[in-house]
Amino acid sequence: MSVYEKLRELKISLPEATPPVGAFVxxxxxxxxxxxxxxxxxxxxxxxxxxxxxxxxxxxxxxAARGIAIDLLGTLHAALGDLNKVRRIVKIMVLVNSAGxxxxxxxxxxxxxxxxxxxxxxxxxxxxxxxxxxxxxxxSCVELEMIAEVV
Numbered sequence: 001m002s003v004y005e006k007l008r009e010l011k012i013s014l015p016e017a018t019p020p021v022g023a024f025v026x027x028x029x030x031x032x033x034x035x036x037x038x039x040x041x042x043x044x045x046x047x048x049x050x051x052x053x054x055x056x057x058x059x060x061x062x063x064a065a066r067g068i069a070i071d072l073l074g075t076l077h078a079a080l081g082d083l084n085k086v087r088r089i090v091k092i093m094v095l096v097n098s099a100g101x102x103x104x105x106x107x108x109x110x111x112x113x114x115x116x117x118x119x120x121x122x123x124x125x126x127x128x129x130x131x132x133x134x135x136x137x138x139x140s141c142v143e144l145e146m147i148a149e150v151v
Contacts, residue, residue: 003083006119007073015071017078027079033090034079034148039071040140047138053102056141061104065094065111068144072112073119080150088149089116089126095143098132105130112144 007014020026020037028035041048041064052061069092077083094109096102109130116124126146136143 003086003119010118012070012119014074014077017075018071026075029079029150032087032149032151034076034150036072036076036079036146036148038093038095038137038143038145039068039075040137041065041068041142042071042140047140048142049139050141051097051099051102052104052108052132052141053099058104058107061096061108061142062111064142065108065144066115067111068142069112069115069146072144072146076146076148085150086120086123086148087151088123089120090147090149091127092116092129092144092146094128094130095133095136096130097134097136097139097141102132105132108142 017026024037026037048064050056052058073083092112094105094112096105096108098105109128113128116126
């Protein structure tokens, strides 16, 4: 099954890639690796602002991470022209805007990890870091970046 058939089956529409808001590129490619710049959680096109453990629950953070993973795929699609060129999701980094006592960053990250597994199968199983931080751009609750092996 192609990646696009799987996305249709999951009722996922890829968003248009959003232009960067700084001095960077959305995707940087070297050899067979595509590095996708960090994307933040959004709702209705605006940053989803708040901290996990105070304004947001772990489950809400997990949903935010899933949404960001879909945004990353939209950006990667725009760069590659075809997500079937992905050979493996190599690594994801999940940054979680966390209250001081919040310790479930790894569970928030599962939102992205599970989405990549659903879409790509075993080649979507990536190495991962899930890190709690004091703040993220625009006050967003979650940020995610990805490295993919491509042809």
